[in-house]
Amino acid sequence: MFRRVQPETAWVRYSLIAAALVFLLLFLVLPLAAVFTEALRKGFGAYLTALQEPDAWSAIKLTLIAAAIAVPLNLVFGVAAAWAIAKYEFWGKSFLTTLVDLPFSVSPVVAGLIYVLLFGAQGWFGPWLQAHDIKIIFAVPGIVLATVFVTFPFIARELIPLMQAQGNDEEQAAIVLGASGWQTFWYVTLPNIKWGLIYGVILCNARAMGEFGAVSVVSGHIRGQTNTLPLHVEILYNEYQSVAAFAVASLLAILALVTLAIKSAAEWRHEAEMKAAADLPPERPSLVPSPSGRGLG
Numbered sequence: 001m002f003r004r005v006q007p008e009t010a011w012v013r014y015s016l017i018a019a020a021l022v023f024l025l026l027f028l029v030l031p032l033a034a035v036f037t038e039a040l041r042k043g044f045g046a047y048l049t050a051l052q053e054p055d056a057w058s059a060i061k062l063t064l065i066a067a068a069i070a071v072p073l074n075l076v077f078g079v080a081a082a083w084a085i086a087k088y089e090f091w092g093k094s095f096l097t098t099l100v101d102l103p104f105s106v107s108p109v110v111a112g113l114i115y116v117l118l119f120g121a122q123g124w125f126g127p128w129l130q131a132h133d134i135k136i137i138f139a140v141p142g143i144v145l146a147t148v149f150v151t152f153p154f155i156a157r158e159l160i161p162l163m164q165a166q167g168n169d170e171e172q173a174a175i176v177l178g179a180s181g182w183q184t185f186w187y188v189t190l191p192n193i194k195w196g197l198i199y200g201v202i203l204c205n206a207r208a209m210g211e212f213g214a215v216s217v218v219s220g221h222i223r224g225q226t227n228t229l230p231l232h233v234e235i236l237y238n239e240y241q242s243v244a245a246f247a248v249a250s251l252l253a254i255l256a257l258v259t260l261a262i263k264s265a266a267e268w269r270h271e272a273e274m275k276a277a278a279d280l281p282p283e284r285p286s287l288v289p290s291p292s293g294r295g296l297g
Helices: 010-039 044-051 054-087 093-105 108-119 126-131 140-151 153-166 169-176 181-210 213-219 229-238 242-279
Strands: none
Touching: 010 242, 044 242, 054 093, 054 140, 054 153, 054 181, 054 229, 054 242, 093 140, 093 153, 108 140, 108 213, 140 181, 140 213, 153 181, 169 181, 181 229, 181 242, 213 229, 229 242
16 A cells, blocks of 8 residues: 655744755855945945946946947857757757857866967967957957856757757748748747746846956956956955955945846746736737738738
C-alpha cells in the first residue's frame, strides 16, 4: 500500500519563510542601508556636492554612453543568435551556443586583457591603429567593446529557451499564408517573445552599467575621461573619500532598485496578460497581408 503524503506542517513553512527573510535582511537590505547611511553621514549637502563634481558627472556620462551603445548591439545579436539556435538546425549549432555562454565562464579581467592583447600599443593590431591615429584601449571604444563582451549573453540566453519551447509552427503557418520574413517576425514571433526580450534588456542594461573588471583593464583609469561609475567609486574609496565614494555607489544601488522595480512590473504585466488570455476563448489572428499593404491583419 502507498503511504499517504502528509501535508506540510506549519512550522516547516514558517521556518523556511523566516530563513529566507533573514538571508535577505543580512545580505541585501543591510548592505543597501549601509550604503545610503554612509553616503548621507555628513548630510545631504555633502551628498549632493559629491555627485556634482565634474569627475562624477563624467563617470555618469560615460556609463550611460557605454550602456546606450552596448545594449542595442546586444539586442540585435541576442535576437539573431536566439532565432538561429532555436529555429534552425545547422552544423556548428552547439559551438555557437557555447560561444554565447563564453562570457559567463570567462573572468571579466581576462576579457579585458584579451582586448589589450588585440588593440593595445604592443598588441596584434596596435601598430596599425597607431599609424591611423585610432585609439581603442584607454579610450571609450575599448570600454564599449569590453561592455559588449560581458553583457551579450543576457538577451540571447533569455530568448533561446523561450523560442525553443514555442517551436516553429506559427512562423511556418505565417509563411505558408504569404507573410514575408519581416511580417512573420513582427506579427508572430515578437509578440510571443516580448516579455523575455524585456527581461533580457533589463538585465543587460543593469550589468552594462555595473561592470567593473573588464572595463577596469581597458580604461586606464584616466580620471574624468575613462572612468565609469564603478571605477570612480574605487578611486574615491582608495583616496579615503568614503562619503563621496558611497554617494556615487548609491547611484548604482538606486539603479539596481529601479531595475528590480521595472522587472517586477514587467512580470506583473506578463502574468496579467497570461490570466486574461486564459479567460478568453482561443483566437487565431489572420496571417494574410491586409488589403492596405501594411502587414498582417
